Amino acid sequence: MKVQTGGITELSTVDYPGHVASVLYLCGCPFRCPWCQNFTILDKKNCQEVESDKIVEKILENQPLVNGVCITGGEPLQQLEGTIEICRALKDADMDVKLDTNGFYPEHVKRILEFVDFIAMDIKAPLEGEKYAKATGRKDGKEQVEKLKQTLEIITKSDVEFEPRTTLVPTLIDSKEDILKIADSLKSYGINRYVLQQFRPEGGCLEAEYENYASLPRDYIMDLAREAKKILPEILIRTKESGEEKV
Numbered sequence: 001m002k003v004q005t006g007g008i009t010e011l012s013t014v015d016y017p018g019h020v021a022s023v024l025y026l027c028g029c030p031f032r033c034p035w036c037q038n039f040t041i042l043d044k045k046n047c048q049e050v051e052s053d054k055i056v057e058k059i060l061e062n063q064p065l066v067n068g069v070c071i072t073g074g075e076p077l078q079q080l081e082g083t084i085e086i087c088r089a090l091k092d093a094d095m096d097v098k099l100d101t102n103g104f105y106p107e108h109v110k111r112i113l114e115f116v117d118f119i120a121m122d123i124k125a126p127l128e129g130e131k132y133a134k135a136t137g138r139k140d141g142k143e144q145v146e147k148l149k150q151t152l153e154i155i156t157k158s159d160v161e162f163e164p165r166t167t168l169v170p171t172l173i174d175s176k177e178d179i180l181k182i183a184d185s186l187k188s189y190g191i192n193r194y195v196l197q198q199f200r201p202e203g204g205c206l207e208a209e210y211e212n213y214a215s216l217p218r219d220y221i222m223d224l225a226r227e228a229k230k231i232l233p234e235i236l237i238r239t240k241e242s243g244e245e246k247v
């Protein structure tokens, strides 16, 4: 089956915890987050149509040095059948598979669970329609929040390793109040782990305005993380200053 892809990064040590991983970018996304850094692959005009078995073949060339694959986007689950095909083939070849998702496709998540080892999911804002709409550049945030909640239900009932994460974007999602609301929501699903990551404008953003915002400092993010730690036991932060840190 053919998929639309934005390419492969052959070696990465930062995209799949505990792995030397290849990163596969799949095109298309239902959101338009104004700070999106992968904006060139949100629609298909900058993408290539490639047979999924060719992609798998290419990735497997780097085994055993590469022991995992991070499938990201865009939103990979917009191309569900192709993504399943790739994940299945990678699992058959003994690769660990991590999926990055925005949580908008609960039914697709349900179908792909058996073919992935790890899911990282963006929590773009507190689970409130207005805030979610603003963070994702869409008019109706209510539907997004509903779908996200369904996805959380599905993942937390599964055995797949799970990492919910929020990118702290100046002016959009940067307050203690917002982070504590998200941490509270995660707790209500029985989730222990939460990752705060730093927004990095260096590579450009969907809306140019966001390229003018500086990343929030590591110490500010650490302070927010310490507050979140009062709600959830396992908090991590990721910043360019200090890499990944447990709080």
Ligand code: SF4
Binding pocket: 029, 030, 031, 032, 033, 035, 036, 037, 038, 039, 042, 073, 074, 075, 102, 136
């Ligand atoms: S940051 Fe937003 S718009 Fe960009 S790929 Fe992720 S969900 Fe889609």
